[in-house]
Amino acid sequence: MTAVQDQPATVDAPASVEVQRAFPPPWLRRVGSWFLSLYAGLGLLYLFVPIAVIVAFSFNAEDSTYNIEWDGFTFDNWADPFAEQGLVDALVLSLKIAAIATAAAVVLGGLVALALTRYRFQGSGFVNLFLVLPLTTPEIVLGASLASLFIARTYPSPVPDSRGFDAVLIAHIMFCVSFVSLTVKARLRGFDWTLEDAAMDLGAGPVRTFLKVTFPLMIPGILAAALLSFALSLDDFIITLFNAGDQTTFPIYIYGAAQRAIPPQIQVLSSMILFASVAILVTGTLIGRRREAAATR
Amino acid sequence: MxxxxxxxxxxxxxxxxxxxxxxxxxxxxxxxxxxxxxxxxxxxxxxxxxxxxxxxxxxxxxxxxxxxxxxxxxxxxxxxxxxxxxxxxxxxxxxxxxxxxxxxxxxxxxxxxxxxxxxxxxxxxxxxxxxxxxxxxxxxxxxxxxxxxxxxxxxxxxxxxxxxxxxxxxxxxxxxxxxxxxxxxxxxxxxxxxxxxxxxxxxxxxxxxxxxxxxxxxxxxxxxxxxxxxVFVAGFIGVANLLRVTVDSVNGEQATVKFPDDTRVSASSAGASFAIGSPATLMLRPERIRLSMTEPSTKGARLGASVAQLTFQGPLVRTELRTSDGSEIVAHIGPDDDLPALRPNDQVWLTWDEDAARLLPIADERLGGEAREIxxxxxxxxxxxxx
Incomplete structure (x- = not known):
C-alpha cells in the first residue's frame, strides 16, 4: 500500500514539468514567431523606405521642377551628378568643415577621454557633465545662443558680424568633441592600464609608451569616433543655419532648394554619401571580423 | 652591506x-x-x-x-x-x-x-x-x-x-x-x-x-x-597547533612551560625572550606528534587527550584531539605509525621530541581590522x- 501511495508524488513532478513545456502550445508558438517576423519586417521597412525613395528618385527622369513624381527611369542624373554648381560648392564646403571639425575634435576629444579614464582628478565629474551638455541641449537652443555669441562679439571687433565659416567650424568642433570623447571613453573603459606599466618597466619613457602601446590600442575607438563626428558635422542643419552667415553648406542648400525646386542631383549626391557610408561600414566590419578570426586561429 | x-x-x-x-x-x-x-x-x-x-x-x-x-x-x-x-x-x-x-x-x-x-x-x-x-x-x-x-x-x-x-x-x-x-x-x-x-x-x-x-x-x-x-608565521605556513601556555622557567634557549592543567613540558625558546609567569604560545607541527594508547615510559613531553575526530586523507590520517583543558590539537598519523584502530573518545597520550616544540610570543594585535583595505x-x- 505504501508503495502505491508513494507513486503519485514521483509521477506528479514530471507531469508539472510537462505542463510548463506545453505552454505556449506549438501552434501559438508558430503564430508568435510569424508575428515577430512580420513586426520586425515592418520595423525595417519603416527605416528603409525613405532611403529607398531617395535612391530610386536619383534615377528619375524628372519633368516637373519638384522631383516628387515618377516620370521614368534614366541614368542621366548619375551621368552628370555635378550639374548644379551651387550644390557642388555646398557639398565641398560641408566636406571641408566636416574634415577639419573631425580632425580637431578627435585630437581634443581623444585627450579628454584619455584624461577622464586614466586619472581621477578634482572636477572630473564636472567635465563629464559638460561633455554631455551639448548632446542633451536642444539644437535650437545651442544654435541660437551660439548665434548671439558670434553677433555679440562684434562690439569690440571691427567686423560687423562674425558668423560664417569660422563660426560654423567652432560650433561643429564643440559638439563633435562631446561625441568623440564619449565614444573613446566608452572604448577605453576596459583598457588594461598595466600595459602602460609594462611598457615603462621595459624601458620605454612616457612618449614611447603612448606612441607604441596606448595609442595603437585606442585606434579602433578613435576611428569609430571620427566616423561618427564626420557624419554629424556633415548633416548638421539647425546649429549651422544659425551661424553660417553667408556660407551655404550642403544641408542648407538642400533646404533652400526644396523651397523652389529639387534638382535630382540632390538625390544623386545623397545616394553617393549613403553608398560611401555603407562601404565604410562594410569594410570596417570585414576588417574587424578578419582580425577576430586571426586572433582566435 | x-x-x-x-x-x-x-x-x-x-x-x-x-x-x-x-x-x-x-x-x-x-x-x-x-x-x-x-x-x-x-x-x-x-x-x-x-x-x-x-x-x-x-x-x-x-x-x-x-x-x-x-x-x-x-x-x-x-x-x-x-x-x-x-x-x-x-x-x-x-x-x-x-x-x-x-x-x-x-x-x-x-x-x-x-x-x-x-x-x-x-x-x-x-x-x-x-x-x-x-x-x-x-x-x-x-x-x-x-x-x-x-x-x-x-x-x-x-x-x-x-x-x-x-x-x-x-x-x-x-x-x-x-x-x-x-x-x-x-x-x-x-x-x-x-x-x-x-x-x-x-x-x-x-x-x-x-x-x-x-x-x-x-x-x-x-x-x-x-x-x-x-605565531602568524607558524599559522600561515603549513598546519600548526598553537597552544596557550604560561612560561614557568627559562634556561638559555630552553624553557619550561605550564599548561592550564599544570602539565609541564619543555620547549625551545630560541630567538625571543620570555618573562617568567607570562603567557606564551607553544607551537607543535601535527606530523611531529606521536600517539600512544598507554602512558609512555620514557621521560619527556607528554599530554593526555581524547580523540575527537578522525579523517582519512590518503597518505595520512588527520586526528583531532581534545586535551583535558579543552584545547584542540591536530596530529597527522602516517601509515607507519603502529597504532590500533582509534575511535572517537579513545583516551590517548601525545608525545613529541623536545626540539619539535617551539615557544613563541603570543600574537599581538598590531593593526587590527585594517588589513582588508590594503x-x-x-x-x-x-x-x-x-x-
Missing amino acids: ADDTVIGIEKVSKRFGGFVAVHEADFAIARGKFFSMLGPSGCGKTTTLRMIAGFEQTTSGRITLEGKDVSRVPPYKRNVNTVFQHYALFPHMSVFDNVAFGPRSRRTGREEVSKRVRELLDVVRLSQFAERKPGQLSGGQQQRVALARALVNYPSALLLDEPLGALDLKLRQAMQLELKRIQREVGITFVYVTHDQEEALTMSDRIAVMNEGHVEQIASPEEIYDKPAS EEIGQVHFARSDA
Missing part, C-alpha cells in the same frame, strides 16, 4: 592616505637568489614589489639597486623588470615584438635585438610561436612570453607578481619547476610575490613572510617552517593619482 646585495630595502614605509601599507621594511636581497615575499592579500608584498619596480614611490626610507639609491628613479630607468599578474602582454604585437620591446626601447641595434629575442624565446621554448599574437596562445604560453620579455633586458633582478595565480593547478606546478629551471639557467635574481605558501616553499632560497605591512621573518624555507619567528589599494589603479 655585503657585496652580493642586489636590492636593498632600507627602512622603507609606504602610506596611502592614512593607511600604512608597508611599515619600515628593512632587508637585502642577495644576487642570484630566488627570493619570495609571502603573505596574505593586503600584507604589503605587492606594494613592496611595486616600489622596487618604481610604480610606487616610498613614503620614507630608500631602495637601492646595485648599490645606488633608486628611490626617485622612474621605472623606465631602473634595471629591473616585472612579470605581471595577468601578464600585460601587448595584444597588438606579435610574440617577437613583445619580447623585442625592451631592447628596442633601449635603442639596441637591430641584429642584437633579433639575436637576444631568439635566445630568450629559446630559453622559454617558444621559438616556433614568434609570429603569433598573444591572443592566440594558451595561458601557460603567455606566461612564458611575459617571462622572456622581462628577461631580455638582462635585468639586475626579475620581479614576479603572483605570476602563476591565473593558471590551473597542474599547469601551476609545472610552471613552478619551469621557473626554477629558468632562474638557474639565467642566474638572475628573482623576487617573487605570492600568497601561496606551498609555492614559496617549493621555489625559494629565501622567504620574507609579511603580515599587515610588517616583515615578520626572513629565512630559508626550512627555517621558516621549523623555526617560525611568530588589498583594494594595492590593486586599484588610480592609487597613483593620489600619490
Whole structure:
C-alpha cells in the first residue's frame, strides 16, 4: 500500500514539468514567431523606405521642377551628378568643415577621454557633465545662443558680424568633441592600464609608451569616433543655419532648394554619401571580423 | 652591506592616505637568489614589489639597486623588470615584438635585438610561436612570453607578481619547476610575490613572510617552517597547533612551560625572550606528534587527550584531539605509525621530541581590522593619482 501511495508524488513532478513545456502550445508558438517576423519586417521597412525613395528618385527622369513624381527611369542624373554648381560648392564646403571639425575634435576629444579614464582628478565629474551638455541641449537652443555669441562679439571687433565659416567650424568642433570623447571613453573603459606599466618597466619613457602601446590600442575607438563626428558635422542643419552667415553648406542648400525646386542631383549626391557610408561600414566590419578570426586561429 | 646585495630595502614605509601599507621594511636581497615575499592579500608584498619596480614611490626610507639609491628613479630607468599578474602582454604585437620591446626601447641595434629575442624565446621554448599574437596562445604560453620579455633586458633582478595565480593547478606546478629551471639557467635574481605558501616553499632560497605591512621573518624555507619567528608565521605556513601556555622557567634557549592543567613540558625558546609567569604560545607541527594508547615510559613531553575526530586523507590520517583543558590539537598519523584502530573518545597520550616544540610570543594585535583595505589599494589603479 505504501508503495502505491508513494507513486503519485514521483509521477506528479514530471507531469508539472510537462505542463510548463506545453505552454505556449506549438501552434501559438508558430503564430508568435510569424508575428515577430512580420513586426520586425515592418520595423525595417519603416527605416528603409525613405532611403529607398531617395535612391530610386536619383534615377528619375524628372519633368516637373519638384522631383516628387515618377516620370521614368534614366541614368542621366548619375551621368552628370555635378550639374548644379551651387550644390557642388555646398557639398565641398560641408566636406571641408566636416574634415577639419573631425580632425580637431578627435585630437581634443581623444585627450579628454584619455584624461577622464586614466586619472581621477578634482572636477572630473564636472567635465563629464559638460561633455554631455551639448548632446542633451536642444539644437535650437545651442544654435541660437551660439548665434548671439558670434553677433555679440562684434562690439569690440571691427567686423560687423562674425558668423560664417569660422563660426560654423567652432560650433561643429564643440559638439563633435562631446561625441568623440564619449565614444573613446566608452572604448577605453576596459583598457588594461598595466600595459602602460609594462611598457615603462621595459624601458620605454612616457612618449614611447603612448606612441607604441596606448595609442595603437585606442585606434579602433578613435576611428569609430571620427566616423561618427564626420557624419554629424556633415548633416548638421539647425546649429549651422544659425551661424553660417553667408556660407551655404550642403544641408542648407538642400533646404533652400526644396523651397523652389529639387534638382535630382540632390538625390544623386545623397545616394553617393549613403553608398560611401555603407562601404565604410562594410569594410570596417570585414576588417574587424578578419582580425577576430586571426586572433582566435 | 655585503657585496652580493642586489636590492636593498632600507627602512622603507609606504602610506596611502592614512593607511600604512608597508611599515619600515628593512632587508637585502642577495644576487642570484630566488627570493619570495609571502603573505596574505593586503600584507604589503605587492606594494613592496611595486616600489622596487618604481610604480610606487616610498613614503620614507630608500631602495637601492646595485648599490645606488633608486628611490626617485622612474621605472623606465631602473634595471629591473616585472612579470605581471595577468601578464600585460601587448595584444597588438606579435610574440617577437613583445619580447623585442625592451631592447628596442633601449635603442639596441637591430641584429642584437633579433639575436637576444631568439635566445630568450629559446630559453622559454617558444621559438616556433614568434609570429603569433598573444591572443592566440594558451595561458601557460603567455606566461612564458611575459617571462622572456622581462628577461631580455638582462635585468639586475626579475620581479614576479603572483605570476602563476591565473593558471590551473597542474599547469601551476609545472610552471613552478619551469621557473626554477629558468632562474638557474639565467642566474638572475628573482623576487617573487605570492600568497601561496606551498609555492614559496617549493621555489625559494629565501622567504620574507609579511603580515599587515610588517616583515615578520626572513629565512630559508626550512627555517621558516621549523623555526617560525611568530605565531602568524607558524599559522600561515603549513598546519600548526598553537597552544596557550604560561612560561614557568627559562634556561638559555630552553624553557619550561605550564599548561592550564599544570602539565609541564619543555620547549625551545630560541630567538625571543620570555618573562617568567607570562603567557606564551607553544607551537607543535601535527606530523611531529606521536600517539600512544598507554602512558609512555620514557621521560619527556607528554599530554593526555581524547580523540575527537578522525579523517582519512590518503597518505595520512588527520586526528583531532581534545586535551583535558579543552584545547584542540591536530596530529597527522602516517601509515607507519603502529597504532590500533582509534575511535572517537579513545583516551590517548601525545608525545613529541623536545626540539619539535617551539615557544613563541603570543600574537599581538598590531593593526587590527585594517588589513582588508590594503588589498583594494594595492590593486586599484588610480592609487597613483593620489600619490
